[in-house]
Amino acid sequence: MTASTDRIVIFDTTLRDGEQCPGATMTFEEKLDVAHLLDRMGVDVIEAGFPIASNGDFEAVAEIARRTETAIVAGLARAIPADIARCGEAVRFARRPRIHTFVSTSPIHLAHQMRKTEEQVLEIISGTVAQARNLVDDVEWSGMDATRTPIDYLCRAVEAAIRAGATTINLPDTVGYATPDEYRNMFVQVRERVPGADKVIFSTHCHDDLGLAAANSLAGVAGGARQIECTINGIGERAGNAALEEIVMALKVRRDAMPYETGVDSTLLTRASRLVSAATSFPVQYNKAIVGKNAFAHESGIHQDGMLKHSETYEIMTPASVGMSKTSLVMGKHSGRAAFKDKLKALGYELGENALQDAFARFKDLADRKKHVYDEDIEALVDNQIASGND
Ligand code: KIV
Numbered sequence: 001m002t003a004s005t006d007r008i009v010i011f012d013t014t015l016r017d018g019e020q021c022p023g024a025t026m027t028f029e030e031k032l033d034v035a036h037l038l039d040r041m042g043v044d045v046i047e048a049g050f051p052i053a054s055n056g057d058f059e060a061v062a063e064i065a066r067r068t069e070t071a072i073v074a075g076l077a078r079a080i081p082a083d084i085a086r087c088g089e090a091v092r093f094a095r096r097p098r099i100h101t102f103v104s105t106s107p108i109h110l111a112h113q114m115r116k117t118e119e120q121v122l123e124i125i126s127g128t129v130a131q132a133r134n135l136v137d138d139v140e141w142s143g144m145d146a147t148r149t150p151i152d153y154l155c156r157a158v159e160a161a162i163r164a165g166a167t168t169i170n171l172p173d174t175v176g177y178a179t180p181d182e183y184r185n186m187f188v189q190v191r192e193r194v195p196g197a198d199k200v201i202f203s204t205h206c207h208d209d210l211g212l213a214a215a216n217s218l219a220g221v222a223g224g225a226r227q228i229e230c231t232i233n234g235i236g237e238r239a240g241n242a243a244l245e246e247i248v249m250a251l252k253v254r255r256d257a258m259p260y261e262t263g264v265d266s267t268l269l270t271r272a273s274r275l276v277s278a279a280t281s282f283p284v285q286y287n288k289a290i291v292g293k294n295a296f297a298h299e300s301g302i303h304q305d306g307m308l309k310h311s312e313t314y315e316i317m318t319p320a321s322v323g324m325s326k327t328s329l330v331m332g333k334h335s336g337r338a339a340f341k342d343k344l345k346a347l348g349y350e351l352g353e354n355a356l357q358d359a360f361a362r363f364k365d366l367a368d369r370k371k372h373v374y375d376e377d378i379e380a381l382v383d384n385q386i387a388s389g390n391d
Pocket residue numbers: 017102142143144145170172173174175205207
């Protein structure tokens with residue numbers, strides 16, 4: 001796959017890294033539903049699973065590969081010949097198959113996990129990437145824990161992968177350790193120093209251990225990466241991965257500051273969020289950017305008053321642009337008179353000035369006692385007032 005200078009390839013790994021999140025396993029049918037929606041949304045690459053992990057994973061990747069109409073379907077494989085062969089078997093049904101193979105490059109992983117020398121790992125990279133390239137034309141190679149790998153060795157590893165035929169090079173922040181400046185700089189250095197770097201697409205893959213996954217992904221793009229790996233709702237190992245909805249909307253809303261575009265239909269983001277949340281039984285935190293229940297809710301009087309006058313006072317994107325039905329002015333103790341009057345109108349009440357003042361005072365008393373004031377509470381409050389002749 002080639003990418004133009006301003007087009008960002010969105011690589012969704014909800015079904016692989018996302019599913020690795022403790023407790024987030026999905027059934028075969030749920031995976032097919034998620035993959036179908038991702039394809040419809042315009043995601044460029046769907047990482048459908050880790051075929052060697054289990055027969056169930058293999059079957060899911062193979063079926064997603066058969067059914068996906070537009071997106072590239074990738075499977076993950078360790079740098080082990082049997083993994084790569086199994087992955088090749090699963091993705092070969094796809095219109096556009098990709099094998100994604102990875103190996104650790106950092107000293108800590110080489111010493112304690114792999115127990116291999118740097119030279120041995122370089123040989124493994126050459127052999128396994130070449131094997132994958134014999135099976136499919138589209139091969140992604142990842143240097144696991146790239147951000148804790150000395151730059152000289154990282155450049156040698158990337159060079160070995162490119163020479164062996166990798167078409168996408170992913171440099172993950174596996175443990176969510178990098179800062180945005182460091183992450184950007186790593187891409188700048190590798191792209192400057194490695195022969196053939198201009199022939200491949202560089203990719204970001206950020207974990208959220210320090211809450212920097214989305215910022216780091218965008219910093220990677222500033223450093224020349226043109227693919228971003230992410231998941232719906234940011235699910236993934238430990239604190240999760242960069243959230244797809246945050247990346248897509250940051251690039252859409254701040255195109256003035258970051259002149260890149262994606263092919264994702266943002267009006268399907270809320271639907272995707274709800275589907276993944278239901279499939280994994282993972283609730284979406286209320287204040288989650290873009291898709292959280294409160295992302296377009298306003299409670300304070302000042303904010304509600306502003307929103308009633310002009311939506312851009314406190315919203316930088318419309319709820320419709322992410323597929324959410326509408327802004328909600330939540331009635332609570334911070335709400336002001338303007339929002340209360342608006343709510344009464346929406347509920348079908350028109351009160352005179354004195355009655356409105358009275359109802360507002362009662363509402364504030366109630367809101368002090370109750371965490372949530374529902375429409376039914378307001379209706380009961382006004383109906384009581386009318387019944388007692390105080391309207
Ligand atoms: O976080 C990571 O390094 C990964 C690789 C397998 C790409 O998920």
